Amino acid sequence: MTAPPTIDALHQALRERSxxxxxxxxxxxxxxxxxxxPLFLEGEAGVGKTEVAKVVAxxxxxxxxxxxCYEGLDVNQAVYEWDYARQMMHIRLAESRGEHPAxxxxxxxxxxxxxxxxxxxxxxxxxxxxxxxxxxxxSDEEFEAYLLEILSDFQVTIPExxxxxAEQPPVVVLTSNRTREVHDAxxxxxxxxxxxxxxxxDELAILRAKVPEAAxxxxxxxxxxxxxxxxxxxxxxxxxxxxxDWAAALVALDAEALDPSVVDDTLGVLLKYQDDIxxxxxxxxRAVLDRVRTGV
Numbered sequence: 254m255t256a257p258p259t260i261d262a263l264h265q266a267l268r269e270r271s272x273x274x275x276x277x278x279x280x281x282x283x284x285x286x287x288x289x290x291p292l293f294l295e296g297e298a299g300v301g302k303t304e305v306a307k308v309v310a311x312x313x314x315x316x317x318x319x320x321x322c323y324e325g326l327d328v329n330q331a332v333y334e335w336d337y338a339r340q341m342m343h344i345r346l347a348e349s350r351g352e353h354p355a356x357x358x359x360x361x362x363x364x365x366x367x368x369x370x371x372x373x374x375x376x377x378x379x380x381x382x383x384x385x386x387x388x389x390x391x392s393d394e395e396f397e398a399y400l401l402e403i404l405s406d407f408q409v410t411i412p413e414x415x416x417x418x419a420e421q422p423p424v425v426v427l428t429s430n431r432t433r434e435v436h437d438a439x440x441x442x443x444x445x446x447x448x449x450x451x452x453x454x455d456e457l458a459i460l461r462a463k464v465p466e467a468a469x470x471x472x473x474x475x476x477x478x479x480x481x482x483x484x485x486x487x488x489x490x491x492x493x494x495x496x497x498d499w500a501a502a503l504v505a506l507d508a509e510a511l512d513p514s515v516v517d518d519t520l521g522v523l524l525k526y527q528d529d530i531x532x533x534x535x536x537x538x539r540a541v542l543d544r545v546r547t548g549v
Contacts, residue, residue, distance in 0.1 A: 256286045258314060263312070270307040271462035273455050281446040282309065291404050291425035293440055296448035298430045299492020305448075306385035306426040318377070319385045320369035322392040329400065332370045332409055340364050359415035373423040374409050377381070378501065383424045389439075390429040397439055404442040451493060453480050459493060464500040474511045475500045477545040479523070485541075487529045499523045513539045 257263040263286075264279040272283075272377075282305070285292040294302040310317040340359050347354045352468055367375065373384040389397065400406065407419040427443060429435055451459060457476040460467060467475070467528050475496065483490045491499075502522045516538045520530045533541070 257283075259283075261339075266312045268462075269307055270308050270311055271459075272304060273451065273462065274305075275451075275455065275459045278305070278446055278448060281444055285444045286424065289422050291427060293429070293435075293443035293445050294448055295429045295431055295489075296444070297450065297492060299494035300450060301493055302428040302448055303385065303387055306383050306387075306428075309424065309426065310379060310383040313380060313383065313424065315338040315380045316382045317385060318365050318369050318373045318376075318382050318423070319387060322386065322388045322390075322396075324391060326392045326394060326396050330368060332368050333367050333406075333411060335360065336364045336366050359515065362414065365411075367455070368405055371409050371417070373425075374403075374407060374417055374419045376423065377417045381419075381421045381423045383426065383449045386425065386427045388430060389427050390432045390435055392400075394436065397436055401438060401442065404439070450483055450490075453477060454516055455482065456493065456496060460496065460500055464504065467500050467504050470510055470511045471503060471508060472500065474545055475503065478511060478516075478541060480540045482523070482533070485533070485537075487524070487532065488526045489517070489524070489529065493522050495523050495525070511542055511545070515540060523528060540545055 254486075257266050260276070260283045263283050264274065264276065267274045267279065267282075281292060284290075294305060296302055307317060309315075316409070341476050343359065343364075344354060365371075369384070373382055376382045386400070389400070402410070404425065407422045408416050410416045425443075427439075450456075453476055456479065457473060460472045460476055466471070477494045479491055479499075499519060499522045502519055503511075503515065506515065517534050520534060520538070524530050524533065
């Protein structure tokens with residue numbers, strides 16, 4: 254499947270897959286696909302950055318290769334490592350036959366464990382894969398520096414084998430929750446887009462698409478309540494993921510509208526810190542609910 258020919262077509266393709274994107278994000282995706290450049294997405298946790306790569310893979314009919322970043326991530330987990338167990342078995346089998354395998358025999362492709370970055374480089378087929386490098390801000394600066402070769406030339410150098418180059422570059426999406434600043438050298442190799450919390454109409458559209466079983470009135474109240482919470486002084490305001498979880502929980506409780514008791518009982522689905530729950534529970538939640546009822 255080829256990429257949509259226009260920004261509007263891409264925007265529509267995303268919506269058909271229940272991803273509500275604004276025009277800016279659709280434009281950034283379209284340009285990244287046209288120029289074959291990595292796309293670097295930043296934003297608060299839970300606003301849908303990771304989902305972008307999943308939906309783009311579906312739009313393109315491509316496989317999704319995901320590298321989840323974390324502190325201490327190195328080449329062995331991200332690119333490749335040697336299958337030492339198979340190498341030892343090969344040595345013992347050869348010795349049992351009175352043979353002595355050469356080093357070249359032990360460090361060939363058959364003993365290579367391919368991790369996500371190498372999988373993306375070696376991928377073959379008419380449609381290049383989508384490579385998701387998720388939460389790159391959680392990795393160390395040393396690993397971030399290693400990514401520069403990947404994003405510049407889409408190649409991996411293995412000393413025992415040589416340099417492996419991609420026949421066609423994968424579609425690369427990097428995400429960051431901005432727990433630390435990513436180095437400018439990495440950003441320069443990418444197009445950039447910031448994904449913000451959605452507006453009320455967009456959040457309502459997301460709820461309708463992702464939790465269609467929620468009553469219309471409930472969906473509107475949930476979207477409005479979360480919009481109000483994001484203006485409050487909380488340690489961590491809810492993201493879209495929490496909005497969807499809360500709506501699903503309310504549906505499971507057979508709620509058709511918000512009331513003070515159900516809000517107090519389910520705040521733990523929406524807010525993830527006890528201080529935030531304690532701050533909002535009771536009178537503050539009722540005040541927010543009153544504003545929601547008035548506005549909706």
